Amino acid sequence: MDKEFFTPRTLGDAIGVSQSSLKRWADKGLLNVEKTAGGHRRIGMEEAMRFIRESGVTVVKPDLLGLGSEDLDVQxxxxxxxxxxxxxxxxxxxxxxxxxxxxxxxxxxxxxxxxxxxxxxxxxxxxxxxxxxxxxxxxxxxxxxxxxxxxxxxxxxLPRVFTKGIAIGAAVPGDSYTLPTAMVSTALRGEGFSAVNLGPNLPIEALLDEAKKVKPVIAWLSVSHLKKAHILRTEIKELARELREQNTFLVMGGSQLQKLRLDRDPYVLIGKNIHELVSISRGLVANNPQSIDSKGEIS
Ligand code: B12
Structure with missing residues (x-):
């Protein structure tokens, strides 16, 4: 998808401020405004979202930003x-x-x-x-x-600034649920990881193969439907062992994870929801400072 831009007028109207206020904020470095080849000011969609979220301004006309209108009735x-x-x-x-x-x-x-x-x-x-x-x-x-x-x-x-490294993950083989693993990737992107969701029903071998190539900080697995638990348990144990060797942490969660009855392993971190996932990821970054550029590559 091409990058989406707003004119200062559209953004100003959407948040109920004048174009001169926007210009002032841009001059102070609070809002990043780009220029077109013809010299016209434009604000990237992610930048507009970041600015609104961080500055706490109110969106008075959400439809101008493609956010739909939230007209609620009184009840x-x-x-x-x-x-x-x-x-x-x-x-x-x-x-x-x-x-x-x-x-x-x-x-x-x-x-x-x-x-x-x-x-x-x-x-x-x-x-x-x-x-x-x-x-x-x-x-x-x-x-x-x-x-x-x-x-x-x-x-x-979400802002595309990935300073925390790479994360990859999926739902385990036999698990066709798509939302949990999509949520994990979105949350990790929000935390600054270059997070790639490999979707539902991924063979463990495929996750390991990709992890060896991209050396992620985190590999996640979601378990919402459990099939062949004994085989999966063995495969995950082996996966954790291989990931540990390259200093990748395996983070696991999902409504059926408990039924898998995994052995304790300091390199397998378990979160019962997305809040715990985020806490785990923040802890890993704090304890594992690496030099990471804006694309998420570890140097
Ligand atoms: C959508 C849905 C479906 C869709 C799935 C579509 C798809 N491709 O994903 C369809 C319609 C296909 C489906 C099918 C079935 N479903 Co269904 N489904 C649901 C439903 C309504 C929502 C699931 C969902 O996506 N929730 C949103 C996610 C994000 O929430 P979550 O899974 O709880 O995840 C949270 C945590 O677990 C955690 N988490 C998740 N992953 C991870 C990963 C990490 C790393 C971490 C840290 C945390 C974490 O964070 C999340 C957010 O808080 C649930 C209801 C429910 N209570 O969940 C039923 C539900 C899970 N389904 C159920 C059933 C029975 C079935 C079927 C067997 C129905 C049937 N008779 O065919 C089939 C089985 C499909 C199969 N083979 O897997 C039951 C399961 C009961 C049980 N386990 O005992 C439920 C609970 C509905 C019910 N109340 O009866 N289902």
Whole structure:
């Protein structure tokens, strides 16, 4: 996808400030403004998102930034963000889901909170509907697809500054769940890792092969569905051993991980949610300072 830019007028109108205020902020180095070949000022979309999130300005016209409009009626105003998300997912309103999630992000809420406290509980509630009625299955499939689209959109809007090194990961073989591993990669990108999601159902051998090539700081595995646990346990033990030799930490999580009953291993770190994943990743960087350039390459 090409880089998306806003004119100073569009950004100014979206956050309800004049173009001269934007220019002042740019002169003070608070907002990075680029120039086109013709000398016109433009603000990159990621830079606009970063500025709004960090400066705490209010988006008054979200539609100008492609964020949808979050016009709530009065009763809905009483609901928690997780409940609002649940209703938007239930009704299949993708625009509204996107707007709810992106606005939470722009309001400065940590990604892990949006994931663990809004999307996860909303999807868990959606996941109960199929017990009642066949339409619950349709709602669940649709909601899942909307979450994936919105996560991709969110990830695209994150700053592309990768100073913490490389992270790669996937869901284990036999696990076709896509959202958990997509969430992990988005959260790690938000933490400054050059994170690559290798998707659902990845052979352990393929993860190891890639890890040997790119030497990540973190390799993650998500377990939401468990098949052939005994084979997987052996494969993961061997994976952890090989990763340890190149100083890569294996980080594991997922709703079915406990059932795998892994042996204790200081190089296998376990997180029960995205908040714990982020804490683990911050701890690893603090204890393992390496020289890393902006593309995430370790030197
Ligand atoms: C979407 C969904 C599906 C979709 C999956 C689409 C896809 N390609 O991904 C479809 C419709 C295909 C599906 C199918 C099935 N599903 Co389903 N599904 C769900 C649902 C609604 C949401 C799952 C999801 O993505 N959640 C969002 C993620 C992000 O949340 P999470 O997995 O809890 O992850 C959190 C943590 O575990 C952690 N985490 C996750 N990964 C990692 C990794 C690391 C490294 C770390 C640190 C942390 C971490 O952080 C996350 C955020 O807090 C759940 C409901 C639920 N309670 O989860 C049911 C659910 C999991 N499914 C269920 C069932 C029964 C099934 C089926 C067996 C149904 C059937 N009869 O066919 C099949 C099995 C499919 C299979 N073979 O794997 C049950 C499982 C019950 C159980 N395990 O005992 C659930 C709980 C629904 C229910 N209440 O009955 N499902």
């Amino acid at each position: 809905e105003d009483e609901l928690s963000s997780a409940d609002r998300l649940y209703y938007a997912l239930h009704s299949g309103d993708e625009t509204r889901v996107r707007s709810l999630v992106l606005n939470q992000y722009l309001d400065g809420r940590p990604l892990y909170e949006i994931f663990d406290q809004d999307i996860q509980p909303a999807m868990a509630r959606i996941g109960l509907l199929w017990h009642d009625d066949v339409s619950g299955i349709t709602i669940e499939h649709r909601a899942h697809d909307i979450c994936l689209q919105v996560l991709a959109d969110l990830r695209f809007r």
